[in-house]
Amino acid sequence: MAVTMRVSEHIKEVQSVIEGSQTSRDDxxxxxxxxxxxxxxxxxxVMQEAYxxxxxxxxxxxxxxxxxxxTAKYGLDALYxxxxxxxxxxxxxxxxxxxxxxxxxxxLTWELKKAGLYLGAEWSEARAGTCGVGSCIxxxxxxTVHQSDHFDATHSSLSCTAAPIYDxxxxxxAVLDISALQSPEPKASQALTLQLVTSCTRRIExxxxxxxxxxxxxxxxSQSPAFLDVDPECAMAVDAEGRIIGMTHSTQRLLSRIKGNNWRQPHALLGCLLSDFFNLDINELPALSRALPTEERLLATIHGDLWFAHAIAPQPSSIQRRKKVVSGSLVSLYGDDAKMxxxxxKATTLSMSDLPLLLNGETGTGKEFLAKAIHESSSRKSGPFIAINCAAIPESLIESELFGYADGAFTGARSKGKRGLIEQANNGTLFLDEIGDMPLSLQARLLRVLAERELLPVGATKAIPVSFRVLAATHxxxxxxVSNGSFREDLFYRINGATLTIPALRERSDILWLVGQILTGLTDKPVHVxxxxxxxxxxxxxxxxxxELENTLRFALAFCVEGEIQPEHLPEEIKTGLGRPQCVSSVTQELLATLEAYNWNISETARALGVDRxxxxxxxKKERIERHYQPQGKR
Known part of the structure; x- marks a missing residue:
């Protein structure tokens, strides 16, 4: 009976407030x-239970x-x-x-779920009426929405304190909410809860x-030097040009006050120069590092208000840190790409030995560039690097080109004979590109050279000793x-001391870095994209x-006259996004299989493959893979 009376009184109060009556409720x-x-x-x-x-x-x-x-896990665990x-x-x-x-x-799982204090509960105002989460949003x-503050009397026993989390x-x-099924009557009893939740959201941001x-x-x-390094009030990110590119919510409010803007318009702040708000230039940021005592790191706004400041210099990426252990020319093969x-x-480690390497990758991925970089990082870098495209030399000439020939071996041949490409690689590196296209008859002769470390030129009777490192490549x-008999198994094991697989360009995240590198080699003029x-x-x-990327950039340079490549300067297939039909790579197959295995759940797929979402x-996006299912209830 008492519950029914409270509900009835609550409904009457809501109706009277809507009609304009005075109320003691917060505005x-x-x-x-x-x-x-x-x-x-x-x-x-109409009272409705939680959804x-x-x-x-x-x-x-x-x-x-x-x-x-x-990101929030540690903070949430500590708060709970x-x-x-x-x-x-x-x-x-x-x-x-x-x-x-x-x-x-x-x-208390049953009681909490019934009350909506549970995973999956929706607390928007449109769904649940006045409530901590919905009103915060x-x-x-x-x-704090305390007890009978709730619009729906169903929730009038709850006390909910919520704080926003801004990106x-x-x-x-997001919204962080602390709620209780039962709590003391005075709303002031939740003051500490409000402090706890706002402090936690600030740390999460x-x-x-x-x-x-x-x-x-x-x-x-921070306004206090004692808390600057441990719990600052505000923080912002600034790019190399001194433009603000990210901020916490407290910073959003601070910058808006300085500018006289509405804090609800963050787009008016992002991209602005740091000097628009503070008497500081980007080049002066190192002076605010921990090299100075906290009390001396003062920063003034353009209105003269003082803050204690701590500037943290850009941290090298994991890619950049790993580049420190990459030797020589191998560093120049990639930008910010984890696979590369x-x-x-791996190539740096292997370059230190004479182990034969097999470089695998689609046509055009840069296998010869990798081979040259390995050579230049090896102990044989002072020797020659000889590249042979096994698919480009006519079969009738490949034997003499590889092994050379002795004096008088052919009618009309030069009198002193000719050194073959393999002999020219002596004390250096022999790179056999497209080795999968080498005829079987020559595979046997190459195997003998690799096994015996000596070669016999065409028409010669005496073998020549040779010493070289073999790098082979194939798409x-x-x-x-080997299985179908078109490549010798014994040769395969001779050239495959270790395999290095180069990712296809569509699988790389440093395409624009590559564009910059290629443009630098194609033109002396400054060209931007x-x-x-x-x-x-x-x-x-x-x-x-x-x-194909290099050819595309050559095409674009022919039409670009203003120093900036625009979409209209690109080939038609690039503008439309339609390329030649391509084979599905093993990486794509693996991704598709994992997506299927985890019912196209991106998070679980990422965890299974050991990468980020x-x-x-x-x-x-690159492979044009689209989610081909709809959640239940939305079909």
């Missing part, structure tokens, strides 16, 4: 009640927030440890109000900024050629790999 609550009636057409008389989204939809919501969940003994539940929701992470007392502010671009990313912009300047600000970095490290699957043209170059599947999305 944010009264305004939300009005929204519930006017905007969402909710009825306070839990279907599992398939929950998976989609969790996937979109996967990176933030991982602080409040768990007081009966609180911790929920992380996305910007739509769907709970994507949850921690609560397992012994609408206002963008941290707040580095200023947009709302700080961690997200630090993780996202490791390779850019990060400036952290791993390849270069074919040599084991298949526009953003739109760069996007087209990155999206194109490149069936011809680096060779962004890598999976990039590969799918």
């Amino acid at each position: 944010v609550i009264a305004t939300s009640w009005t929204r519930c009636i006017d905007d969402y057409h909710l009825d306070p008389v 839990i989204v279907p599992h398939t939809q929950l998976k989609e919501h969790r996937e979109r927030l996967d990176k933030l969940i991982r 440890h602080q409040v768990a003994d007081h009966g609180y539940v911790l929920m992380l929701t996305d910007a739509e109000g769907v709970t994507v992470d949850y921690q609560g007392d397992a012994s 609408y206002t963008g502010e941290a707040l 580095v671009d200023g947009s709302l990313a 700080m961690a997200s900024l630090m993780n996202t912009f490791r390779r850019d300047w990060i400036i952290r600000l 970095a791993d390849l270069a490290i 074919k699957a040599l084991p298949d050629l 526009s953003t739109l043209a760069g996007d087209l170059l990155e999206k194109y599947p490149w069936p011809g790999n680096i060779r 962004s890598t999976i999305h990039r590969r799918m």
Whole structure:
């Protein structure tokens, strides 16, 4: 009976506030009640239990927030440890109000799920009325919705305190909520909870900024020198030109105050120069490093307000750190691409020995460039590098070209004979490109040279000793050629001391870096690639790999007269994104198989392949792989 009376009184109060009566409720609550009636057409008389989204939809919501969940994990665990003994539940929701992470007392699972304090619960205002999460999403502010503050009397026993988590671009990313099934009557009892949740969201935003912009300047600000290095209030990321490229929410508000802008318009801040807000130039940032005592690291706004500042220099990427162990010319083969970095490290180690190497990769991926780089990083770098394209020399000439010939071996031949290419590689490196196209008859002769370390020129009676390192390359699957009898098995094992596989261009993340390197070699004039043209170059599947990319850039240079390559300067197939039909690579097959195995769950696929979700999305984009299913309930 008492519960029925409370519900009835609550409904009457909501109705009276909507009609304009005076109320002791906070303005944010009264305004939300009005929204519930006017905007969402909710009825306070109609009470609805919490809504839990279907599992398939929950998976989609969790996937979109996967990176933030991982970033926030430590902070959320620590926060729950602080409040768990007081009966609180911790929920992380996305910007739509769907709970994507949850921690609560397992012994109360049934009660918590019924109350909506559970994984998958949707707490948008449009769905649940005035509530901690929904009202936080609408206002963008941290707040407490306590007991009968809730619009729907179903939730009037709950106390919910929520704070927004903003992305580095200023947009709302998530909401962190601490709720309790039961709590003391006074709303003031939740003041400490509000402090805890806002402090945690600030640290999560700080961690997200630090993780996202490791390779850019990060400036952290505090009004207290004692807290600058341990718990600063604000932080922002700045690029090499001094432009603001990321920020925490407290920084968003600070910069907006300096500019006199509305803090809800982050696009008006991103891209602005640091000097638009502070009396500081990008070149002065090193002076704010820890080389100086904290008290001396002062930074003034353009209005004269002082902040203590800590500037953190760009950190080298994992690729750059790995480049330190890559020797010689191998460093110049790639930009910021993890696969090429791993390849270069492996090649560096192998270059130290005379072990024969087999370089595998599609046509045009740069196998000869890799071979030259290995040679120049080896102990034989002072010797010659002799490259032989086994597919380009006519079969009638290949024997004499490889092995040379003795005096008088042929009618009309030069009187002193000719040194073959293999002999010319003595004390250096012999690179056998497209070795899969070598005739069987010559495979036997090459095998003898590799086994005996001596060669017999055509028409000669005395063998010549030779010493060289063998690098062979092919775009074919040599084991298949061995199986069908077109390639000698004993030769295969002679040249395959180790295999290095070069990724196809469409699988690389440093295409624009390659564009810059190629343009530098093609022209002395400064040439830039526009953003739109760069996007087209990155999206194109490149069936011809680096060779096709170089031809494309030669084509573009012929039409580019202003020093900037635009989309109209590119070949038609690049502009339309339609290349020649291509074979499905083993990498693509592996990706497709893993996606299928995990029901096209991007997060689980990424974990299975040991990469980030962004890598999976990039590969799918390059390979034009589309998700071919719809979640249940949306068919």
